[in-house]
Amino acid sequence: MNEFGFIKKRDRSRIVAVLLLVVMTLPGQAFATTVFLVSGTSWSTPGDWNNSNNTVECIGSGADGRAAAAGVLNGGGGGGGGAYAKVTNLTLSGSIAYQIGASATTTTGTTAAGRPRETYFNGAASSSASLSCAWGRYSSGTAGGAGGATTASTGDTKYAGGNGGSANSANNYSGGGGGGGSAGPTGVGKNGGDTSGDVTSNGGGGGGGSNGGSSSAGTSSTGISGENGGNGTSGGGGGTAGTRGTPPTAGTSGGGGAGSSGEDSIDSYAGGSGGCDTAFDASYGACGGGGGSGSTTEASNTSSGAGGAGGTYGGGGGGSGYSDEKNGATIGAGGAGGDGLIVITYTASVGGGESNGRMIRLYGKTRIYSGKMRIFSR
């Protein structure tokens, strides 16, 4: 620079060269495409698939909650939540086989007709797939079902699902256990709340929160009222417990649904449903367990409500509470567990990020269909 503040021509050239170097070494802005698989069995690798910049994640299915057994004085256990797993930079081409697990409704069997348990990607079976997420187990009775285990999952990163809460098995009119929360990209799913049932009617346990972080387990019920659902990964979202005559609320933001209260003159309410967070997208995330339903007093001729449904992806369902089943009274069903989910994220090998017009995804065609006519096909 000279005495007048102007940059000399030679210096200017140097500055331009340095600026050019900086611009050239700045990383390009990356834009990712995300694919959500919730049904089906095969996926066509897109033409712009990038073997060097992708992740595939999954959440295993949760289990249904167990209905209280007829003729005994106990509630049913909650279903386990699904596990989470993730792999990075898979090399893929052509048609990729996968499976989406449905909620477990029995303690055995992995391939029940129409309701496969396992969620996996890139393989003919979970044992040979590049990625698999274990499903939450169904309760064997009063004991809660186990959450999907990391040892039964495949991936670079793995987190276990939360266990379902257990109902007291000491023949004392217990409510249903809360469902376990699903694991997610931030961490493990939390356990559903237990029930102790040492009262004439007992509240249901809260569903477990999901996805690690600041999530929490569902609260266990030791009295008549239901209990709160556990919070989701952000530390909120747990459902609010039901009290006599007042239903529990559903979880939000990955929180567990709350348990309903025990009742002595009316039917008990259903447990609250588990909520889902937005870990992957506004519509897809990890989900909390459903709350258990409260029991009803012996000889009250009242029915127990259904267990709360687990959140849509991987949440375990809540168990239902005891009912005397007299004069038309019935035992509520166990809450349905959430299904499995596969999430594929990749940054296109070429271009991307601009609003170039519509994508044609039919018949394995990919993008990019626009005035620029950057076309990739299978």
Added chain:
Amino acid sequence: MIRMRNMRTMYIIIIVLPLVVVGAGILRQRDVAQVLPDVFGVSVTGTTTAGIPASKGTPTSLPPQVLSEGMRTYKNRYHGFELVYPAELQVQEYAEDDGSRTILFESATLETGFQIYITSYGGTNVTREQFLKDQPSGVYDQPTDIWVDGVPAIMFFGENSLMGETREVWFIHNGFLYEVTTYKPLDTWLGAIMQSWKFL
């Protein structure tokens, strides 16, 4: 002498061929310009743009179709709609890298299917610019005004280089442009599915 003739032929190829290609492109654009209106009649208010109607006549509902058994319901919580589709189709949802979304309904054999492309759209009509962006061929054949669960939509036959001839149903709802696409021979099949479309 022969060498000079070859040189001349080569010069002719170098100069004339690009001119022919460019000329064909211009003619193609002219064809598109003659066919396409400036603004399309898909309006959020349900009225077509004065003087530039997209198609003749007032919007009509799709003819009633009986959906057979073996159907499933797809529900989209984010955009707030649902539809009934054949159970044998796989549903795959793409969050595209530009913020738009493509929902694919397709059989395992890839022979049957349709897709819903949804993109954020501030306008109340589909402009010519937007149309050409999503449908570069400019093909806009036999446009018909219809309703999709009370929302005015335009149905037409289109074409793109990946699929060939297509059946298209486009409409705007709550700040989003929806473009439903299938292969032309599946026109009636798609019509039955669109009959089940409900905004939640």
